[in-house]
C-alpha cells in the first residue's frame with residue numbers, strides 16, 4: 460500500500476457505496492466515473508443492504524478496477540475491511556477509530572484521511588499522522604445521515620490559514636459543478652462527491668465536468 464499522495468490526486472475524489480447507486484450497478488458507476496476522470500475513490504458501504512461477505516465481494520471488484528487505472532482505493536471507517544481488501548488507505552471521521560490508532564494498525568505507508576471541521580481537529584489529525592483532510596459538510600446533503608449543519612467553504616479558509624501549514628484538504632457535502640469553485644478558492648486541493656456523480660444521468664459526463672471545473676479553478680489560482 461504505497462503512500463504517494465500528491466495534491467493533484469485529491470482533485471476529484473469519488474465516494475460511493477451500493478446504497479448510493481439505486482438500481483445501477485456500482486461497478487458500472489465506478490467504471491464510468493473513472494472514464495470521466497476521477498482521481499481518487501472511497502468505498503463507503505454504509506447503511507446498505509449488503510452482507511459483510513457481499514461487501515467484500517463488491518469491494519474486491521471496485522479495488523481491482525481502481526488498481527487497473529492507478530486510482531487510490533480508500534475504505535471508509537473500517538480498518539479490517541481495508542486490510543482484507545488490500546486498500547491503499549482508510550478514511551475516518553471524528554466518531555470513528557482515532558487516526559492515531561489507525562496509523563499504528565496500518566503502519567506508515569497507507570493513506571489516512573480524517574474528517575475535520577475546525578483548525579483544532581485539523582491540527583490533531585496532522586499530529587496523528589494523517590495524509591489529508593475531508594472538510595464538511597460544505598453544503599446540505601442527502602447522502603449522509605446526521606451530517607450536521609453545513610460549515611461552508613469558510614471552514615476550509617479557517618483551516619487553510621491556521622498557524623501550522625495544514626494537510627491537503629478536500630471539501631465534501633452537497634458539492635456540484637456550480638458550487639465547487641468556492642470550495643477550491645477557499646483553499647481545498649479538490650472536491651469529494653457522492654450524488655453529483657451517482658445521481659447524474661451520465662456519471663461519466665458528471666465526473667468530466669467536475670474534473671474540468673476543479674482543474675480550471677486551480678489553473679486560474681496558479682496564474683494569479
Ligand SMILES: Cc1ncc(COP(=O)(O)OP(=O)(O)O)c(N)n1
Nearest residue numbers: 536550551552553574593594631651
Ligand atoms: C473525503 C471524506 N471526507 C469526509 C467524510 C466523512 O467521514 P465521517 O465523518 O466519518 O462520516 P461517514 O462518511 O463515515 O459517514 C468522508 N467519508 N470522506
Ligand SMILES: Cc1ncsc1CCOP(=O)(O)O
Nearest residue numbers: 600602603632633652653654
Ligand atoms: C460522506 C459525507 N461526509 C460529509 S457530507 C457527506 C456526503 C457527501 O455526499 P454528497 O456529495 O452527495 O452531498
Ligand SMILES: [Mg+2]
Nearest residue numbers: 536551552555
Ligand atoms: Mg466515518
